[in-house]
Amino acid sequence: MIKIGVLKNKIQTKLINYFLRNIPSYYYERCAKKIDISTDIPVFSALAKSIISEGRTYLREDRLYTLFQCISRLPSNAVAIEIGVFRGGGSKFMAHLLQERGAGMLYVCDTFSGHADVDSSIDGGHRVNEGFSNVIVEDVKDYLKQYGNVRFIVGDIVKTSQQIQDKEINLIHLDMDVYPPTKFALEYFWTRIPVGGIIVGDDYGTSSCKGIKKAVDDFVAKTRDCFSIHLITGQVVIVKTGA
Numbered sequence: 001m002i003k004i005g006v007l008k009n010k011i012q013t014k015l016i017n018y019f020l021r022n023i024p025s026y027y028y029e030r031c032a033k034k035i036d037i038s039t040d041i042p043v044f045s046a047l048a049k050s051i052i053s054e055g056r057t058y059l060r061e062d063r064l065y066t067l068f069q070c071i072s073r074l075p076s077n078a079v080a081i082e083i084g085v086f087r088g089g090g091s092k093f094m095a096h097l098l099q100e101r102g103a104g105m106l107y108v109c110d111t112f113s114g115h116a117d118v119d120s121s122i123d124g125g126h127r128v129n130e131g132f133s134n135v136i137v138e139d140v141k142d143y144l145k146q147y148g149n150v151r152f153i154v155g156d157i158v159k160t161s162q163q164i165q166d167k168e169i170n171l172i173h174l175d176m177d178v179y180p181p182t183k184f185a186l187e188y189f190w191t192r193i194p195v196g197g198i199i200v201g202d203d204y205g206t207s208s209c210k211g212i213k214k215a216v217d218d219f220v221a222k223t224r225d226c227f228s229i230h231l232i233t234g235q236v237v238i239v240k241t242g243a
């Protein structure tokens with residue numbers, strides 16, 4: 001009896017391995033059961049395509065879809081922040097969805113002149129005032145002018161954060177690429193995030209942005225009321241839980 005069981009297991013293992021080697025990839029990587037986010041999600045697909053076509057965001061459909069899902073579950077009067085805006089494409093995507101949901105508002109925070117501070121021991125090739133410095137804030141304001149729910153906060157977030165006075169912040173998109181302001185923003189805003197509130201950290205899994213992973217991992221390790229999920233998009237999602 002035992003021998004028959006062992007034999008069955010061996011045959012099963014061989015069959016599974018055979019199928020895994022020979023099944024066409026469209027049964028899993030490109031599985032037909034998958035939802036194609038570029039065409040199949042009403043509201044999202046067209047908006048994402050349109051924003052990407054304007055050439056003002058580094059975010060592609062996969063990362064925009066994470067933001068879309070987070071915004072979809074916010075209250076209609078949600079307060080959201082994007083820190084790290086560059087030319088405003090990601091902000092436009094967020095502002096549009098927040099406005100559609102009702103009275104949602106968005107703080108748009110950036111130096112608009114590149115990095116104010118980096119930690120050269122972990123932030124690799126990023127340099128103060130180098131990348132992202134060719135942005136004209138007036139141009140970004142003009143680009144977002146149709147959104148009455150947008151407020152601009154211009155300058156190093158470490159110095160400007162106090163301008164955001166709202167008691168509750170439901171969603172933060174952190175996209176600054178480097179360690180010092182990311183560490184700061186996580187710690188500064190955390191107490192104002194309500195239970196169920198979310199921080200989406202861009203570039204957590206990006207090899208040229210190691211400071212993001214360190215800032216997030218250190219923060220999550222010492223913070224009792226949260227959990228984090230690393231997405232295969234490269235983002236990390238941090239959710240505030242009850243105490």
Ligand SMILES: C[S@@+](CC[C@H](N)C(=O)[O-])C[C@H]1O[C@@H](n2cnc3c(N)ncnc32)[C@H](O)[C@@H]1O
Pocket residue numbers: 056057058059083084085086087088089090091109110111112113114115116117132155156157158175176177181
């Ligand atoms: C990767 S870009 C943001 C990309 C943008 N979210 C998009 O949709 O393409 C990073 C931005 O972070 C900004 N940044 C870096 N350090 C900052 C700081 N200390 N305070 C405010 N903004 C900062 C830079 O100026 C730059 O525009």
